[in-house]
Every structure is written in structure tokens, then in C-alpha cells.
Amino acid sequence: MLDQSYYQMTDEIIGRYGKAPASLIPILQDIQEEYRYLPGELLTYVAGEIGVKEAKAYSVATFYENFSFEQKGKYVIKVCDGTACHVRKSAPVLEALLKELGLSKKKHTTDDMLFTVETVSCLGACGLAPTLMVNEEVHPTMTPEKAIELIQELRGESR
């Protein structure tokens, strides 16, 4: 069960876009931004409030890759695997991160809920490939070594 604050927040977000079916995606995006995931209860709640069928809300939410029903870590690391990054060797960066954090292509988030590692298809900084993004900050010209240093830094920061 989510506490009341979640619903208050959701009401505020709905207020930003208005109670109309076309507001569904922007509302879900803001909820996801707020909590770093999309709690199922809120999806149901939003559907009811803006007048779309629950099934439709689910089908929309599952269609778009950016929506996640699972809670994500404090630091969401998106490793770019766009073409520019790929040909400048982004794969070893991803591998190094997964190994350092004990994650795999199936397990994305560390047990301590500190890190989530995902891939993304271009961050728009291709001139500085390979890149990755921690929350909203882009880090340029990565190497496996730099990626591990970054993890250590972030671990220190959150202590």
C-alpha cells in the first residue's frame, strides 16, 4: 500500500496537465520522474481520474520503454549503445559496470537499491562517444576504468 502522499503528489501532477485522455503519457512521465518508477496503484488511480480504461492505461504504459513498474536505484546509469558509442567501444564499458555491480542483462538493480544499469540508444553527445548518463548528467569519453571510478565516487557520495 502506498501512503497518502503518493496520491497527493499524483493529484498535483494531474493538475499540471488536466483530466483528459491525452494527458495520460505526460502524467505517467512525471510520476515516473518523481519516484523513478511507476507504482501500479498510481497507474490505476490516474486512469480513473482522467477517464481512460485501466486496461488501456496499462497497454500504453507497457508499450513505452521508459516506463518501469519496478523500483529503480538511486543512481540510474544509462550506458549509451547508439551507433557512435558502439563503434567507439561502449560494450566493454557496460560489461565493466555490470561486473563491478554484480548485475546482469536480466538483473538491472543492485540489492541495496543504489544503482540501476540500463542501455540507451543515444544521448545526443555522440561527438564524445562512448557516453553514459547518471540520472540526468552525461559523462563523456568513458572507458571501463573510468566507469568503475565513477561507481566508487557515487558510492562515496551516498555514504
Place this chain on the structure above:
Amino acid sequence: MMMDSKEKILAVREEEIQKLNASDCRILVCSGTGCIATGSHKIYEKFMELVQDTPGIEIEFAPHDSHDEKEEKVSVKKTGCQGVCELGPLVRIQKKDKVIQYTKVQIEDCQEILERSVLEDEVVERLLYKKKGKAYLGPDDIPFIAKQTRIALKNCGKFDAESMGEYLASGGFGAIIKALYEMTPEEVVDAVDKSGIRGRGGGGFPAGRKWKQVARQPEKIRYVVCNGDEGDPGAFMDGSVMEGDPFRLIEGMMLAAYAVSAQNGYIYVRAEYPMSVARLKHAIACMEEAGLLGDHILGTDFSFQLHINRGAGAFVCGEGSALTASIEGNRGMPRVKPPRTVEKGLWEKPTVLNNVETFANIPEIILNGPDWYRGIGTESSPGTKTFSLTGAIENTGLIEVPMGTTLREIIFDIGGGVKEGGTFKAVQIGGPSGGCLTEKHLDVPLDFDSVKKYGAIVGSGGLVVMDEHTCMVEVARFFMSFTQRESCGKCVPCREGTKRMLEILEKIVAGEGEIEDIDRLKELGEMVKSMALCGLGKSAPLPVLSTLREFMDEYVEHIQDKKCRAKVCQSLRRFMINPEFCKGCGKCAKNCPVGAITGVRKEFYHIDTSICIKCNACKDNCAFDAIYIEA
């Protein structure tokens, strides 16, 4: 300030021009996504701090200030992409008589730049752009920038991306003023039609024809939609325009709205571009406050509201009908056409849907006329095209060149050739919907029609250069895995066909391919290409088909010789020990997780390639560099 008449906006423009001219020196800090990633925000803040603390510098000045000789009027601005992203953070020092381009500026350099280049007339030599021992002073001296023709990117790097005033001072909004006061909507459509501009989002459909079709519809509620989804992974032209010159894009959309009598507009921005969203929102807010968006713009009957939608991570949403479905709050799936977007687009109403760069070109076309525009580029593809130049190239970055420029000019003259003296192998153009061009295509003029003849497309403008360290089979696998993942699954040929093609490619790079796979790939490719519903599926096989055509020998090598000449495909790499370097320390044998290495201490060691899992542990830890990879 409210600008509700022509007189008012012209007066404000005059004031802004004076303000611009009043400054003795402008410190222009690049704040494109690339430079921000290398820390340009901190450079901006540092300059602000320094400028505020240095006596004799004035940063807040009114345009009409009497000029006190002792006071230096300096402004610090955040601009859009200055182009050479790899050398960021980039800073330009713009004075009345010269411009200096600095590269890789660090916090420690700011004080020196201020003292020597802003307050004095000296140059900090070590921060200049250098190539082969030669240093270049201004941006227009650098071949990378000098050889470009900038229309869509005209202001990028020169003006404050967040300032409506600077946009005005640069001549901005001149086109919408001209259109509203001197031209009928039909005349605007006509000018765009005559200019011959073709859509920059990939398809190359004439924009004027599209606008005409919308203007003709009986339905009176109409929309203008800007496609800022920039789906090609490895391209950032549209993002650079949205974050670097948001007002120009908006002016282009206003012109479209005026031309087809639309009342509302939407900009659909790719999810990964938070900065584009922020800059566009800021621009819209400024314009609403000034009355340049909303009701009765500039005191005329023209009213236009603009909205922003963020993408949610689906490549297929770049397709027109999927994009409008997404704005409506639905799953972003393409639909069968007709009806086309011009007849039934957003909310089933006639809709002008164009790409970011297309819109960004419109203001200059209206200002300078169609004949001027036709004077640039080629007969069938007038104008310029932006490209993002990436991969194995010396100068990565953002460029804009006349249509018809050859690959050779782009890669060697502008891009400075292949990185670290490597050999040019191919360039992927048009991303996952495009194909590769090779050595023999270097002199093909890049325009919509010429490139098509060689099985590639200009596409949105991604150019990824590949050298001998790139495996073309692996590149084909890479694009196929992208399109397969992004297929929306609505139609079977695309959903199943891409899956099958990917399986085969995975098999080949794993060293398990059979020679028949080549024919299977070709057949499947042709089938998907002709039967898929939308452009995603129709173009998904192109990278495979074009690498098959140009690099058949690499496919055959992978399959028959189990060899990857670029040494990229992991399963095909053989780890070997060079007996000349091996000192017999035994460290590799200890590190090998599967016990593939055996030998005699102080003599030499040997790797059993049938056990080796190619994990690199031995190579990473050898102190004598004795382990090498045989392709």
C-alpha cells in the same frame, strides 16, 4: 515587454541590437549537450564569477549607456553547439574586430583568458585549435567550421540560446514579421513550395507540397507538429537545433501555422533530450509573455499556441502516424495509409508534420526568398543538410553543408580524415534505416536522389565513419538488434522477419554460421522490405543488404574461416602467447578461470584455444605484453 505591434517589436529589436553592439567583448561558452558533459557549466559560472569580481568590468549595461573609457563592457553567454564537440569545453571570445576560438578550456584557464584575451589583446596560444602543428585563431579559420554553410545552425555558437532578445538582435522573427504584414498565407506556402525544400527527417518529401495539401483541406481545425524524436541512434543534429536555437525552430513552426491556418502546434521531443525540452519550454514562456505566442500575435488576426510532448523511448514514434498517436495518449503504433497525415493527422485533423531541421530552415527562406535558397545545394535537393559526424574520425561534431557535397569533402576536408591515421573502410549513413557507403562512393554527391542509387539514404543525417577496426558483420548485427527491439510488433513481416534475421546474424558473429545463411538473409531481407507496414520495417533490412553487397568477403570469412579481420567478434578471437616475450612467470595460468593455460615455470606457457573462453583475464594481467589476439 508586450510586443503587440510591428512598431513595438522593431523598437525592441533596435534596443537589443544596440545592447549587442555596446559590449566590447562577449565570452561565449558552448552549452550544447556535448560541452556540458565536459563541464562547460562550471566554466560559465567561473567566468561569471570572475567578471563580477574584476574591477573595471561592467556586465550589466543598458544599451544607451554613455561609454566610460575605463570600463570594459563584457557579457558572458551560453550558446548552442559550437561544432567541434570532441574538443570541449569550447569558449569563444568575440570582440569588435576578432573572434578567438578556445578549446578544452579548464577552470584554471579562465583567469588567464580574462586577463589576456578579454582585458588585453593577447591570445592564449595553448588553448587554440591545432592541427598538424598549426594553430588556428578564429572559428572561421578552422577548416572544420570554415567549409560549412550554415542556415539551420546559423546562430548556434554565436548567440545566447536562452535569450529572445539576442535572437531578435540577430535578425530573428524577421520572417514572421514579414509574413504577417506583407504576405498572405498562400504567398508563404508558395515561397516554401518554390524553394524546393525537402523534408530533412529522412523521407525528403517536398515541404511546400505538404503544406499545400493541408491548406486545401475542407476541415478548418488544423495542426502543426514538429518531429523532434530524432530516433537515429548516433545522430544529434535536431537536438542541437532544439537546444541551440529554439526560437528559430518556433519561428519556422509559426510560419507553417500562418501558412496553413493552424491554431495549435506540438513539438514531440525525444525522451533523452532533457536540455532540448528545457530550452524549448523557456523559449515558449518568453514568447508567451511577450505576446509572440497566443492570441492576436503582433496585433494581427493570427493566433497560435504551442505545446511540448516528450517521447517515452520508442523509436517507432518517429514515424508520423505513430507520433500523432502518441501525442493523443495512445500506444505509438503506425497505422495503414491512406488517409495520410495531411488529411487526417493529429486528432483526425489535417496536420503539417515536419522535422526540426525542416522548420529551422523556413525563416531564412521567407526572409531571403526561394531563389536565394535554390542557389544553394543541387537542382533536385536545394539547400543545406546538417550531419553529425561521428565514429572513427579525427573531428567529430556537428556540421551543415550544401546538399551535393561529397563524402570525400565531408570526411577528409571537414572531418580531418580517419582517426589516428587509420584506413577508411565505410561510412554508415541514415542509421538503422540506411546503408553503408565505401571508398568507391567517396565522390558521390550527397543529395536525396544520388545516394538512393547506391542502396543508402541521406536519412536524417547521421554519418558514422568506420575504419579497419570495425567489423561490418557485427555492425549489421548491431542495427538489426536495434530495429528488432524497436519493432512495434503490429505486422508480422517486421516482427518475425527481423527476429529471424537477427538470429542468423548472431549465429554468424558467434562463428556458427553456415554458407546458406547468406542467401537466407537476402531472401528474408527482401521479404521484410517489401511487406512491412511502415518505414521501420521497410528499411530495417537495408544495413544488412548493403553490407552484404559491399562486404560479402567479410561474411564469408566469418562463416568459412571463422575469422573476424577487425578482431571485434569475440567468439572468433584466438588468444595466443608470443614465446619471444613470454618469461614463463605463470601469472596467466593462475588468472585463467577455466584452466586453459598450461606450461613450465621460467620456460613458456601455452593456451588451449578449445578451452579458452576469451575473457581477456590473461591479456589484462600479463606484465610482458606476451599475449596477443589472432583474428
